Amino acid sequence: MKVSARNLLKGKVKKIVFGAVNAEVTIEIAPGVEVTSIITKSSAENLGIKEGSDAYALIKASDVMVAID
Amino acid sequence: MKVSARNLLKGKVKKIVFGAVNAEVTIEIAPGVEVTSIITKSSAENLGIKEGSDAYALIKASDVMVAID
Amino acid sequence: MKVSARNLLKGKVKKIVFGAVNAEVTIEIAPGVEVTSIITKSSAENLGIKEGSDAYALIKASDVMVAID
Amino acid sequence: MKVSARNLLKGKVKKIVFGAVNAEVTIEIAPGVEVTSIITKSSAENLGIKEGSDAYALIKASDVMVAID
Amino acid sequence: MKVSARNLLKGKVKKIVFGAVNAEVTIEIAPGVEVTSIITKSSAENLGIKEGSDAYALIKASDVMVAID
Amino acid sequence: MKVSARNLLKGKVKKIVFGAVNAEVTIEIAPGVEVTSIITKSSAENLGIKEGSDAYALIKASDVMVAID
Structure with a gap:
């Protein structure tokens, strides 16, 4: 399956609670x-x-805010 | 300011459109x-x-999905 | 790929604007x-x-509200 | 009340947990x-x-992702 | 219609762009x-x-973050 | 920190559960x-x-719906 969400960040599960x-x-x-x-x-x-x-973290671009110090 | 969103990912702006x-x-x-x-x-x-x-990317934990291959 | 979002609704694209x-x-x-x-x-x-x-419409359960008349 | 969310899907409650x-x-x-x-x-x-x-399921269009096989 | 979203803030439209x-x-x-x-x-x-x-501003509780100075 | 979310509503915490x-x-x-x-x-x-x-309530503009009676 291929999904429209822009951010697909590959990684490894470190912890599950x-x-x-x-x-x-x-x-x-x-x-x-x-x-x-x-x-x-x-x-x-x-x-x-x-x-x-x-695993991947999958995030829509519209759910990402930008912040500065 | 300190915000409740769990994911605060530090980086550099690479592109703005x-x-x-x-x-x-x-x-x-x-x-x-x-x-x-x-x-x-x-x-x-x-x-x-x-x-x-x-800049930081700021993302609520409830807006992050998990995917696997 | 398999995604954590709960709602995966199969259908056909009817219109794209x-x-x-x-x-x-x-x-x-x-x-x-x-x-x-x-x-x-x-x-x-x-x-x-x-x-x-x-195509599928893919929606997180926490993004679905419930309404009544 | 009339709401700006684009998707108002009419149905029946099948289960509540x-x-x-x-x-x-x-x-x-x-x-x-x-x-x-x-x-x-x-x-x-x-x-x-x-x-x-x-009941209705009420969903903002910007919360609906699109996926393909 | 009655909606599950928790925050229904009554007001007046001040500007539309x-x-x-x-x-x-x-x-x-x-x-x-x-x-x-x-x-x-x-x-x-x-x-x-x-x-x-x-008009009302209608917001799900899970879309509201909390911040402090 | 300064955040891109448009709505930053100043107030006082009235209750925490x-x-x-x-x-x-x-x-x-x-x-x-x-x-x-x-x-x-x-x-x-x-x-x-x-x-x-x-405390502040911090809300992205795209998470605010509009409703009328």
Whole structure:
């Protein structure tokens, strides 16, 4: 499948924390650079990801804000 | 200012394309890893960013999806 | 690729309207039921979709609101 | 009330699962076509929806991605 | 219609700027407090709003971030 | 830090309800006008906010819908 979302950042799952409904998935996309995602627990289970799995963070361009110091 | 959004990825603005209303801002957050953002043109102007500026990509964890091959 | 977003609605592209930056894509997901999407023009071009193409509308569960009359 | 969101998909509530804070609401919008929504538990209670209720899935066009096989 | 989104802020349309595809709508929700919205031009036209119209800003709780100085 | 999101509404935290993973933060942005936010519990803790704290509600313009009666 190919998706319209512009940002597809390849990495490895570093940590998954399961809540009752949601799961917090941390993906390391470059050495020392991590992206945290909250998805439903059932989505995480369907994907079959675990720590060390290859995974992508997928983000729509319109959901990325820009900030400066 | 400190913001609740979980992902604050530091980088440098690599490219800005201005449309009539929106601007597409590409930030390099690690060597060879880029994040593309669409913000309003007036926001980009208010921030005063240009190619080469230090900038952050700021993303809520609930806006990050996870994908696998 | 397999994505964490919960709603993957299969259909056919019924209409695409290109703007300067964005494209408005209408997908018929059941007879008489259409979903309208706004994605960047370059995303639409990368996907190579045109009227009549098979396509999916992909939506995160947290982006779906519920309404009643 | 009339809302600017472009996609208003009429259907029937097929399932509601209540968590501590959130509720997962599944709406059947065409025979065999379901949309899953996550809203706060208090919103679900305020709407007074239950299985079998008429309801709409309401989605902004900019929250709909497009995917192809 | 009653919608699950938690924040329904009543006010008056103060300004509408139409682009080719989108419209920027500014609603004054309290004296001196304004909320800016970007919706599609066709949504703005369908709502029939103009400067001075009564209108609501409608926002999902999960789309509101919190910041501090 | 300065952020591209268009709506930065100054107020005071009126209530925080902590769940297992999320926190619901209510900010009064004008007398009698409240905005409710759902952020992760760890974000709320990192910000160090409590009832009575000065805080901002920060919202992207593209996440604000418009509604009329």
